[in-house]
Amino acid sequence: MSCTLRASVVTGLEFLAADEVKERLSVPEVLEGRGFITWSQDIETVTQALNLKIIDHLQVTMSKFMVEFADENTAALDQLEDLVPQVDWQTGLNVWSHFTDFPHTVSSLPVDSKPELDRGDRDLQTSTVPLPKYRATCHRAGQHHKFSSPEAGHRLGGIIQTRFGWNVNLKDFDLEVVIRITDNEVTFGIALTKVSLYHRNVSEFSRTTLKANICAGLLRLADIQPNEIVVDPMCGSGNVIVEGALTHPHSFCLAGDIQEYCVGSSIANILAVNSKRQEQGLPQLNAGVIQWDATNLPLVTDSVDVIVTDLPYGKRMGNKVDNRKLYPMFLTEAARVTRPQSSRAVILTADRKCMNTVLPQVRKWWSMPRTTIINHGGIRSCIYLLRRTALVW
Ligand SMILES: C[S@@+](CC[C@H](N)C(=O)[O-])C[C@H]1O[C@@H](n2cnc3c(N)ncnc32)[C@H](O)[C@@H]1O
Incomplete structure (x- = not known):
């Protein structure tokens, strides 16, 4: 016997949530509305929907x-x-x-x-x-x-x-x-849920901690493959990398931030997840954290497969003048450490004006196959999916 399930989703992420349902639950058809998706599922297997990562x-x-x-x-x-x-x-x-x-x-x-x-x-x-x-x-x-x-x-x-x-x-x-x-x-x-399913993973929060279901959406858009190296160069409390390491155990996830307290929170969050996993007899997360400046990364040229990050917006974190310097320097450094032709960068920001000014300046390094507007806690933000061009550094 089947039933109809309805999941609320961050507006803009419906297509990714629908993809996830089709893939994880082997459901042939998922309908997308504004801020929700709906599908039909066998009642016997209905609790599997709790394993979905992008729904709310x-x-x-x-x-x-x-x-x-x-x-x-x-x-x-x-x-x-x-x-x-x-x-x-x-x-x-x-x-x-x-x-x-x-x-x-x-x-x-x-x-x-x-x-x-x-x-x-x-x-x-x-x-x-x-x-x-x-x-x-x-x-x-x-x-x-x-x-x-x-x-x-x-x-x-x-x-x-x-x-x-x-x-x-x-x-x-x-x-x-x-x-x-x-x-x-x-x-x-x-x-069927009393608290949102994004309440998972992290126990130490920063002012700008990204919800786990948005992290999952960004990671899905990056289409991470086994053995790829995934980096969040401005990790805050590390939720992108924790979610990435949990959902892509065959990749290596590396995070960093310029702020010492962010590095501390990210390490604490990884350790907290690892200690729960140890109790459950599960392997430790394949993840690490370093304090660094994202415009001058301690990583060799041509070594990173995927960048997934949530840039300072200039609202709760940083300011818009800083962004005009930070964004081009970061995108150029990201071009250096990534692999020509194959690497992807998935970048979330609400400072679309700055990003849209900077992207033409770095187009020899990055092409932009897709942008997605999302409602991020009431802030209209944009996810940029960038693909590394074939140009060698
Ligand atoms: C929007 S927050 C990221 C929030 C994060 N996704 C989370 O879930 O906590 C942006 C982060 O970029 C960091 N940042 C700003 N400039 C940086 C730089 N030059 N290098 C590295 N990190 C930087 C800030 O310290 C801040 O933690």
């Missing part, structure tokens, strides 16, 4: 409806309420049961259907079986609704509570029903 939150979609909403508030809310009995709660709760630590089976039957239940189901509905604490969250987009998101959430939350007898708890909930209303489309889902 995961939910199961139970049902989707098209509704011509009435022009009046009460009538439109009644239309929403009428959908609740038609939702495929059975599939939703079945999938959710694979992800939750709630220790009891939750019935998809309404409490008022007790007389029609057989004995086993009736036991489930008795007060001796604890019911989950739950909340309903409503996201609404579109202009022609005569109700607000809180109104819809409140009405649907109430009707779901009456139907199943679950207790509302907005903060400490076991189960979250997510209702999305976009123009005429209404979908009902259940959240």
Whole structure:
């Protein structure tokens, strides 16, 4: 039996997240929307989705409806309420049961259907079986609704509570029903993750620590092959290299930063991951960290296969005047240490103005097959995929 999963994704990274789902979960088709992807998957293997690296939150979609909403508030809310009995709660709760630590089976039957239940189901509905604490969250987009998101959430939350007898708890909930209303489309889902999947790997953060799911997107774009040498020359707290070493164990990942405290954080993050891996009997990360200046790297010419980095934006880190000096010097030094024709550089920055000025100056070293705009914590940023030209240093 299959179900429909929906994952939220940093806007701009949908195509990379879709690629990852196809490859890791052997799913033939993934639909991409703005800020999310959705696909169909066998329920037996559904928890494999937790191993995905680029997605943010995961939910199961139970049902989707098209509704011509009435022009009046009460009538439109009644239309929403009428959908609740038609939702495929059975599939939703079945999938959710694979992800939750709630220790009891939750019935998809309404409490008022007790007389029609057989004995086993009736036991489930008795007060001796604890019911989950739950909340309903409503996201609404579109202009022609005569109700607000809180109104819809409140009405649907109430009707779901009456139907199943679950207790509302907005903060400490076991189960979250997510209702999305976009123009005429209404979908009902259940959240399968409580915290975003990017909360992983690092324990020491800097002001500019890049989320692990964005790191995973950059690394995927770099198309890293076994035995390649991957370098983050401005590593901050080292999340790119930790994620890289975890997902590409047959490569060597090297990180560096000009700031001593960043080098310290990166080493601490690698050691923390390694100590957990040791407890689990897993091999240590193939990664190292050095304090260096990215415009004058202690690396031999023609020795690096891939550069993946998150440059100072001039917002939280550095300033835009510095960037005008730093970016061309760094891209020239990066050209020296990389291999003509085969090396790639994947570079994230919000200082697009500076990058777009500098790239023509270094075009004899770097061609630019692709740029991708992403929404990075509310900052419009750009990922530049650069390919090293054939010109020998
Ligand atoms: C945007 S932050 C990188 C954040 C990092 N991706 C993380 O997850 O923590 C940019 C980093 O570049 C470093 N940096 C700036 N100029 C540098 C230079 N010339 N050489 C090496 N690192 C430099 C800064 O110290 C800062 O840590």
